[in-house]
Amino acid sequence: MSAAVERHNAIPRSTAYASGHRAELHGLRGLAIGLVVLYHVFLDRVSGGVDVFLFLSAYFLTGSFVRRMEDGRPLAPVAYWARTFKRLLPPAVVVILGTLAAVKLFLPPSTWMPSLQDAVASLLQVQNWQLIVRGTDYEAAATLTTSPMQQFWSMSIQGQVFLLWPLLFVLCAALAHVAGVAPRRMLLVLMSTITLASFAWSMVSTATQQPIAYFDTTARMWEFAAGSLLALWPAATSPGPGRASFPRVLLGWTGLAVLIGTGILLDARSLFPGWVALIPLLGATGVFLSGSTGSRWGADRLLTSRPFTLLGDISYSLYLIHWPILTVTLLATGRESAGPLLGALIIASSLVLARLLTRWIDAPVRHWRWANAAPMRSWAVVALALMMGLGPSLGAQVVLERAEQEAQRRAVADNPGARVLDSDFVPHPDADPNAAPLPTEESLRGDWGMLDGPCEGNLEPQVDSVAEGCQSTDAPENAKVIVAVGNSRMRQSAMSLIEPAERKGWRLVLIHRNSCQFMPGVMTYKGQECFDHNLAVMDYLRELQPDAVAMNTTVYRGVGPETPSPVLDETVPELVDAGIPVIALRTPPRAAEDPVSCLEAGGNEMDCTTPLDPEHMPQVRPDAERLAALAAQGPVHQVDLLPVLCPEHECRPRIGNVTVFMDKDHNTATYLRSTGGEVARQLGGSGFRW
Numbered sequence: 271m272s273a274a275v276e277r278h279n280a281i282p283r284s285t286a287y288a289s290g291h292r293a294e295l296h297g298l299r300g301l302a303i304g305l306v307v308l309y310h311v312f313l314d315r316v317s318g319g320v321d322v323f324l325f326l327s328a329y330f331l332t333g334s335f336v337r338r339m340e341d342g343r344p345l346a347p348v349a350y351w352a353r354t355f356k357r358l359l360p361p362a363v364v365v366i367l368g369t370l371a372a373v374k375l376f377l378p379p380s381t382w383m384p385s386l387q388d389a390v391a392s393l394l395q396v397q398n399w400q401l402i403v404r405g406t407d408y409e410a411a412a413t414l415t416t417s418p419m420q421q422f423w424s425m426s427i428q429g430q431v432f433l434l435w436p437l438l439f440v441l442c443a444a445l446a447h448v449a450g451v452a453p454r455r456m457l458l459v460l461m462s463t464i465t466l467a468s469f470a471w472s473m474v475s476t477a478t479q480q481p482i483a484y485f486d487t488t489a490r491m492w493e494f495a496a497g498s499l500l501a502l503w504p505a506a507t508s509p510g511p512g513r514a515s516f517p518r519v520l521l522g523w524t525g526l527a528v529l530i531g532t533g534i535l536l537d538a539r540s541l542f543p544g545w546v547a548l549i550p551l552l553g554a555t556g557v558f559l560s561g562s563t564g565s566r567w568g569a570d571r572l573l574t575s576r577p578f579t580l581l582g583d584i585s586y587s588l589y590l591i592h593w594p595i596l597t598v599t600l601l602a603t604g605r606e607s608a609g610p611l612l613g614a615l616i617i618a619s620s621l622v623l624a625r626l627l628t629r630w631i632d633a634p635v636r637h638w639r640w641a642n643a644a645p646m647r648s649w650a651v652v653a654l655a656l657m658m659g660l661g662p663s664l665g666a667q668v669v670l671e672r673a674e675q676e677a678q679r680r681a682v683a684d685n686p687g688a689r690v691l692d693s694d695f696v697p698h699p700d701a702d703p704n705a706a707p708l709p710t711e712e713s714l715r716g717d718w719g720m721l722d723g724p725c726e727g728n729l730e731p732q733v734d735s736v737a738e739g740c741q742s743t744d745a746p747e748n749a750k751v752i753v754a755v756g757n758s759r760m761r762q763s764a765m766s767l768i769e770p771a772e773r774k775g776w777r778l779v780l781i782h783r784n785s786c787q788f789m790p791g792v793m794t795y796k797g798q799e800c801f802d803h804n805l806a807v808m809d810y811l812r813e814l815q816p817d818a819v820a821m822n823t824t825v826y827r828g829v830g831p832e833t834p835s836p837v838l839d840e841t842v843p844e845l846v847d848a849g850i851p852v853i854a855l856r857t858p859p860r861a862a863e864d865p866v867s868c869l870e871a872g873g874n875e876m877d878c879t880t881p882l883d884p885e886h887m888p889q890v891r892p893d894a895e896r897l898a899a900l901a902a903q904g905p906v907h908q909v910d911l912l913p914v915l916c917p918e919h920e921c922r923p924r925i926g927n928v929t930v931f932m933d934k935d936h937n938t939a940t941y942l943r944s945t946g947g948e949v950a951r952q953l954g955g956s957g958f959r960w
Contacts, residue, residue, distance in 0.1 A: 292561070292562070293562075293570075293573075293574045293579070294557065294561070294562060294569075294570035294573040294574050295326065295329075295557070295558070295573075296573075296574075296579060296582040296583075297570075297572075297573030297574055297575070297578035297579055297581070297582050298322070298326065298554065298557050298573055298578075298582075299322075299323065299326050299582045299585050300578045300579065300580070300581025300582030300583070300584075300585050301319075301526075301529070301530075301573065301578055301581065302319040302320070302322040302323045302326070302529075302554075302585070303319060303323060303581065303585040303586075303588050303589050304319070304581050304588075305317040305318070305319035305529070305530065305533065306319035306320055306323075306589060306592075307588060307589075307592045307617060307620065308617075309533050310592065310593065310596060311592070311596055311608050311613040311616055311617055312608070312610075312613050313533060313534075314607065315533045316408075316533060316542050317532060317533035317550075318529060318532040318533060318547065318549065318550025318551075318553075319529075319550070320424050321493055321542075321543070321547045321550050321551060322529065322550050322551065322553075322554045323424070323585075323589070324424065324427070324428060324431075324490065324493045324494055324497070325493055325494070325496060325497040325500075325551050325554055326497065326554070327428055327431075327432075327494070327497065328431065328435070328493070328494035328495070328496075328497030328498045328501070329497040329498070329500050329501045329558075330501075331431075331432065331435055331497075331498075332435070332439075332457075332461075332497065332498040332501035332502065333501040335350075335435075335436065335439040336453070336454060336457065336501060336502065339439070339442075339443055339446075339453040339454075340453065340454070345436065345439055345440055345443060346645075347436035347437060347439070347440060348645060349645040349648075350436050351432070351433065351436070352645040352646075352648035352649045352652065353642070353645075353648050354432050355429070355432075355648075355652045356635065356641060356648040356649075356651045356652050356655075357632075357635065357636050358425070358429070358586075359393070359651075359652055359655035359656065359659075360631050360632070360635045360651070360655050361586065361587055361590060361627055361628075361631050361632045361635075362392065362393070362422070362425070362590060362655075362659070363393070363655050363656075363658050363659040364627060364631055365587075365590040365591055365594065365627070366389045366392055366393065366419065366659055366663070367658075367659065367662065368594070369385070369389075369418050369419055369594040369598070370385060370386065370389055370662070370663065370666075372418070372594060372598045373385045373418060373598065376598055376601075376602040377414070377418075377598065377601055377602060378414065378711065378870035379710075379711030379712045379714075380414060380711055380712070380714045380715045380866060380870065381414055381601075381715065382666075382670065382712045383667065383670055383712045383713050383715070383716050384404075384415070384417065384715055384716055385417070385418060385419065386663050386664075386666050386667045386670070387400065387667070387716075388400060388417045388418075388419040388420075388422070389419060389659065389663040390660060390663050390664065390667075391422075391426070392419050392422035392425070392426065393656060393659045393660055393663070395425070395426045395429035395430055395433075396426055396430075397419065397420075397422040397423050397425070397426040398423040398424075398426045398427050398485040398486070398487060399426075399485070399487075401417070401420065401423055401485045402482050402485050402486065405481070405758065405784040405785070406420070406481065406485070407481040408420075408481065408484045408485070413601075413864075413867075414601060414715070414866075414867060414870070415715060415933065416597055416601065417597075418593065418594040418597045418598050418601075419593075419594065420593060420597070421589060421590065421592075421593035421594075422590075423485050425589075425590075427485075427487050427490050430487050431487075431491070431494045435494070435498070438460060439457070441460075442456040442457050442460055443456075454502055457498070457502055458499070458502050461495045461498045461499050461502065462495075462499065464491060464492065464495040465492045465495040465496050465499060466492075467492075468488060468489065468490075468491040468492035468495060469492040471488055471489055472489040472490070472492060472543050472544050472547075473544050473545060475488075475489045476489065476541065476542070476543060476544035477544065477797070477798075478797050478798045478799040479796070479797075479799040480541075480542075483543060483544070484542060484543060489543055490543050493543070493547060493551065496551060500555060500558060515563070518559075518560045518561065518563045518565075518568070519560070519563050519565050519567055519568045519569070521556050521559055521560045522556060522557055522560030522561075522563060522568055522569030522570055523568075523569045524553075524556050525552075525553045525554065525555065525556020525557040525558075525559075525560060525569070526553065526556075526557060526569045526572075526573075527553070528549060528550070528552060528553030528556065529550050529553030529554060529557075530553075532546075532549050532550045532553070536549070557569060557570075557573070583628060584621070584624040584625050584627075584628045586628075586632065587623075587624035587625075587627040587628045587632055588620060588621065588624035590624075590627075591620050591623050591624050591627065592616070592617070592620040592624075595616055595619060595620050595623075596608065596616050596620075599612070599616060604871070635651065638651075670710070670712045670713065671713075673710055673712070674709065674710045674712070674713050677705075677706060677708055677710055678708065680702070680705060681708055682698065683698035683700045683701045683702070683705075684698075684701055684702050684705035684927060685705065685707065685708040685926065685927045685928050685940075685944075686698070686926040686927070686928075686944065687708075687925060687926040687927070687928035687940070687941050687943075687944025687945070688914045688925060688926060688928075688941065688944040688945040688947075688948060689926060689944055689947060690925065690926035691913075691914050691917060691925065691926075691948075692947065692948075705927060707924055707927045707928060707929055708927070708928050708929070708940050709928075709929060709932075709938055709940045714866060714929060714932055714938070715866070715932060715933070717932050717938040717939050717940055718758075718761065718762070718939060719761045719762050719764055719765040719780070719939040719942070720741065720939070721741035721742055721743050721768075721778060721779075721780055722741075722742065722743050722744045723741070723742060723744070724737075724740060724741065724742065725737070725740035725741065725742045725779060725781075726742070728814070729742055729751070729779060729814070731781070731806075731810050732810075733806040733809075733810070735783065735799075735802070735803040735806060736781055736803065736806050736807055736810055738783075739780075739781055739782045739783050740779065740780070740781050741779070741780045742777060742778070742779045742780075743768065743771065743772065743777055743778045743779075744777075745772075745775065745776065745777035746775065749775055749776055749777040750775075750776045750777070750817040750818075750960075751776065751777045751778075751779055751814070751816040751817050751818075752767060752771055752776055752777070752778050752779065752816065752817065752818040752819070752820055752853070753779045753780075753781060753811060753814065753816045753818070753819050753820070754767060754778065754779070754780045754781070754782075754819075754820040754821070755780075755781045755782070755788045755807050755811070755819065755820070755821050756782055756786075756787055756788045756821055756822050757782060757783065757784060757785055757786050757787045757788070758782060758784045758785070758936060759787075759822070759857065759858055759935065759936060759937075760782060760787070760788070760821070760822055760855070761780060761782040762858070762936055762937050762938070762939055762942055763822070763855055763858055763911070763937075763942060764778065764780045764782075764820065765939045765942040765943045766909075766911060766942045766943070766945040766946055766948075766949045767820060767853075767946070767949060768943055768946060769943065769946025769947070769949075769950070770946050770947075770949055770950040770953065770960075773950075774960040776817070776960065779816070781807055781810070783800070783803050785800070786799070786800035786803050786804060787800075787822060787825065787835070788804055788807065788821050788822070788837060788841075789804060789835060789836050789837055789841075790804045790805055790807070790808040790837070790840075790841050791804070791805065791836075791840065791841075792804075792836045808841065811845070811850075812848075815848070815850065816850065817850075817851070818850065818851040818852070818853055818958075819845055819850055819851070819852055819853070820852075820853035820855055820909075821835075821837060821841075821842075821852070821853075821854070821855065822835060822855050822856070822857040823835045823837055823838055823842065823854040823855065823856070823857075823893050823897065824856050824857045824891060824892060824893050825857060826857050826859070826860065826886070826887060827860075828860040828886075828934075828935070830886065831885060831886050831887075831888075831892070832857065832886060832887045832888070832891075832892050833892060834892055834893035834896055835857075835893070838893060838896045838897070838900070842854070842900055842906065843900065843903070846900060846903055846904030846905065846906060847903075847904065849904070849905075850905075851904075851905035851906070851907060851958065851959075852900075852905065852906050852907065853907050853909055853953070853958070854893070854897050854906055854907065854908050854909065855909050855910075855911070856891045856893075856908075856909070856910040856911065856912060858911065858912075858915055858937055859882055859887055859912060859915055859916050859921060860934055860935050861880050861921045861931050861934040861935075862880040862881070862882075862883075862921075862934070863878075863880055863934060864931070864933050864934040865878045865879075865880070865921070865922075865923035865929075865930070865931045865934070866923070866929065866931060866932065866933060868923065869923055875922060875923055875924055878922075878923040879920050879921065879922045879923065880920075880921050881919060881920055881921070882916050882919045882920070882921060884919060887912070887919075889912075889919070891908070891910055891912075894908070901956075905958075907952075907953055907956040907957070907958045908952070908956060909949055909952045909953065910952070911942075911945055911948065911949070913948075914945050914948050915930065915937060915941075915945075925941070926944065928940055928941045928944060929941065
């Protein structure tokens with residue numbers, strides 16, 4: 271029998287409820303994590319189990335602090351943090367280091383640097399924000415860009431709440447003392463406010479930017495606050511044993527049915543964490559209110575049975591372990607899904623490893639008398655765990671970055687990139703024919719365009735969505751300014767402007783937002799989020815009055831033909847009328863298949879070359895006539911990099927020993943930097959005046 275059940279059976283039921291221990295909730299936690307694992311492995315759906323896990327965490331956290339408040343004991347948040355992270359970090363460190371080892375052994379080098387970055391973010395409890403910055407979509411199918419440590423998003427949100435909630439309790443205790451009201455009442459007001467505000471934001475954010483909302487702490491905070499409210503509700507904290515009643519039995523089973531059926535009946539991945547997350551939480555609330563029914567037919571009898579108790583014992587370890595086993599297995603074998611047999615093996619191995627991790631790491635550290643004797647000792651364990659996790663992760667990053675820097679130092683000679691396509695190109699006399707391509711394999715998937723620093727001074731945007739994606743090169747204070755605006759693909763294309771801008775003494779400013787192609791006044795597939803952002807960018811341009819603006823003036827999503835962008839209707843004419851030169855960049859091509867994955871699978875450069883469909887992306891850009899007409903009215907300058915990105919309409923994986931694509935939709939920043947000479951040539955031919 272598990273330790274949890276032994277402890278429960280050793281306590282009279284009435285005492286167990288008074289102390290806050292409820293065995294059926296321990297089983298509910300095991301059920302929640304079990305659903306997460308089953309749905310990840312077999313159904314590729316959101317189960318609602320993580321939401322219940324977060325809900326439960328807040329319930330227990332709040333109950334503990336409320337009892338301290340009402341007993342007049344010190345809240346001691348620093349000691350709480352020490353105990354909590356002393357318990358959470360050691361198992362996490364073991365899983366993170368094991369995952370890094372598996373990535374190194376079984377996955378291609380392009381996954382190494384992102385995995386190291388995820389390791390650091392997970393240890394520092396910010397993995398959810400890392401995934402947002404990276405533009406991760408939880409709904410996307412598993413690819414080599416899928417993080418084997420993506421499961422730490424919820425642990426990071428939980429860690430952030432574990433840091434914040436005790437401070438809120440201290441604040442409430444102080445306010446309650448000053449106001450002369452009960453702490454429970456003050457907490458009720460605060461948690462109700464947080465629940466309503468966060469839920470409202472979650473609804474808005476899920477409707478307008480669901481991939482971001484999924485990982486956003488502020489859009490998830492209502493789930494914790496709802497758990498705290500439940501802990502403040504006497505009916506949920508003291509449904510102790512008594513005479514079995516049919517309503518309580520029915521409520522318990524109804525709650526379980528709602529929780530289990532959420533993912534089965536609703537394919538609601540794109541709706542989380544909005545209103546749909548209420549469904550599993552309402553199911554969990556039914557189990558809370560049902561409590562210990564005393565009936566042999568009660569749902570609590572199932573939840574306190576050995577299988578669910580065992581799952582509850584290993585729930586934390588199981589959640590940490592199952593995801594890297596699943597993702598590394600799928601990515602290493604090239605499978606899209608596990609299937610029945612492999613899925614069963616993944617779950618079985620996850621259960622075994624979770625049991626071992628709990629027995630040998632989690633439980634000993636949790637019950638370590640020396641470490642539990644004083645907060646400073648717990649903090650020492652926390653510090654040691656962080657050192658053991660961050661040391662190898664940061665050290666490996668430094669090694670990979672140095673290798674990249676050394677390769678970059680030799681780039682002029684060994685990695686000319688697009689310059690080899692110039693008819694006057696002459697190879698460098700010191701070129702090494704065996705030099706590795708750039709970007710290095712380890713950094714390839716993260717080769718995003720970056721400028722020197724943020725936008726400051728008169729360049730600093732006043733709207734947050736614009737400021738978040740604003741970067742600038744170094745230049746003299748009075749330098750002329752080119753502003754490049756657009757989505758992640760434009761972010762890469764803007765790198766082609768760096769070399770000519772710097773050579774002419776201009777400053778390049780980049781304003782980008784993932785998935786938001788610059789189309790002011792047009793409602794794109796990303797909805798209100800991009801609509802508002804693009805209008806704010808246009809306001810920024812009107813106020814700044816830059817010396818030139820660069821943007822994509824065609825649209826190509828990989829499906830259907832390339833088309834002229836709506837910016838040609840009003841945006842470009844407005845800028846031209848204001849005397850602002852427009853650099854009209856043709857949108858870059860998309861490869862039919864991911865060239866990097868092809869190379870990593872053992873294909874050669876010829877095998878991994880894919881043709882462009884001339885019906886979809888013709889030799890002549892589809893906006894040529896519109897641009898020519900606009901150029902007759904003012905300064906409009908065409909730049910078409912298609913001939914150097916996919917020469918002769920063939921998208922090669924590498925040109926001039928530089929990898930051209932970082933995935934099927936984005937070119938590498940390194941290759942686009944090498945196209946600066948071609949950009950300067952085309953701008954010069956169109957009469958652009960530097």
